[in-house]
Amino acid sequence: MAKLYFRYGAMNSGKSTALLQAAYNYEERGQRVLLAKPLIDTKGADQIESRLGVSRKVDFLIGQDDVARDLFAEHQARVRYTHDELAGLSRPPAEVACLLIDEAQFLTADQVDDLLRIAVLDGIPVLAYGIRTDFRTHAFPGSRRLLDIAHTVEELKTICRCGRKALFNARVVGGRFVFEGDQVAIDGVEARYESLCAECYLHESGGRLG
Numbered sequence: 001m002a003k004l005y006f007r008y009g010a011m012n013s014g015k016s017t018a019l020l021q022a023a024y025n026y027e028e029r030g031q032r033v034l035l036a037k038p039l040i041d042t043k044g045a046d047q048i049e050s051r052l053g054v055s056r057k058v059d060f061l062i063g064q065d066d067v068a069r070d071l072f073a074e075h076q077a078r079v080r081y082t083h084d085e086l087a088g089l090s091r092p093p094a095e096v097a098c099l100l101i102d103e104a105q106f107l108t109a110d111q112v113d114d115l116l117r118i119a120v121l122d123g124i125p126v127l128a129y130g131i132r133t134d135f136r137t138h139a140f141p142g143s144r145r146l147l148d149i150a151h152t153v154e155e156l157k158t159i160c161r162c163g164r165k166a167l168f169n170a171r172v173v174g175g176r177f178v179f180e181g182d183q184v185a186i187d188g189v190e191a192r193y194e195s196l197c198a199e200c201y202l203h204e205s206g207g208r209l210g
């Protein structure tokens, strides 16, 4: 039976690199995969960008109001059709071997439910990669639902500045840590993020969580 996997980690834990590597592993065996991510208004929105410099365009973007399973079915059908056209219908239709989702924290809970349906009812494994918590230490909606229902949850680890395992994603604006603001930094605010362990986070926040 196909399963829903959630691979989460703090910022800079190599999630996009791991996703692109997983896609490559499938394709090396001659299998087709589909890549998707939630539609968010940032530059390079339709690209999956690894910190190692590799990037790749997604097959489709999932808007806030989109039905994820319908979108998947549409693109799965296109893969079959394109393959059949090229092959002159002489070979069995190409099946999608896997659906890979980047930035899965930005999906809605309903869309995550659809990922489980895609895995279980449609029989396609779904690998969702994302950040567990926002800069105020609260789970993103998509991540919370993935933690609820994914068959398998795996942590991709990264290291804090002090050498401990990073747990949180602290927001840095103008060279200083900030602990107030919207969950997603709005355009025009130059925010970056630093992965911190719980000790360093609490030190910087003065003991505050969220």
Ligand SMILES: [Zn+2]
Residues within 6 Å of the ligand: 160, 161, 162, 163, 164, 196, 197, 198, 199, 200, 201
């Ligand atoms: Zn630390």
